[in-house]
Amino acid sequence: MSSWTNTRLAVVVDGQTGTPLTPIDSFSPTFSLNTEVIHSIEATHVGLIANPDSFTFSLSVKAIGGAAAQLTSLALKGTEFSIGLYEQSGSTGEWDFSNIVLTKCVITSASPSNATVSGAPVATFSGISRHVGIDNDAVQRPTFTA
Known part of the structure; x- marks a missing residue:
């Protein structure tokens, strides 16, 4: 069973995989691959119109x-970044995807939480990805030592 302690998602700016900006505490991607079905008088589902794909995400740090x-600065400047997967050296691979999967990301909104007496406050960022790569299509993940 996976332990989730040997890998992390991180924000990578300008392809600098050796120095990620920050690890990600929670990540929720949404993929919308929209199509519109075309009907006719004689039959249903005679074709389809494919609308542009939409890749959005929400991440918390x-x-x-x-x-x-730093993430707020990226948002204000409109700087693109990638969501990268970092795996500890010697790890057995705990994730379905083995490479960076979301690239050309831009933050569209930010929502910081209130400060609390115990624990660190959390900032949540929402954004879009203009490119999605799967396994062989993306940049290879770097490794780190514990």
Whole structure:
């Protein structure tokens, strides 16, 4: 069974996989591959019109150590980044995808949480990805040592 302690998702800017911007605490992608069915008087589903694909996401990071400020700066500048998968050296592979899967990402909104007495505040960022690569289509993941 996977332990989820040997891999992390991280924000990578300008392809600098050796120095990720920040690890991601939670990540929720949404893929919308829209089509519109074409009907006729004689039959149904005679064809389809494919609309542009839509790839959106929501990610959360702890608002400590400058991570939230750096992501806010990316949002304000419109800087593109990638969501990368980092695997610890010697890990057995705990994820379905083995490479960076979302590239050319842009943040569209930010929502910081209130400060609490216990625990670190969390900042949530929503955005879009202009390119999605699957396994062989994307950049190889780097490794790190524990």
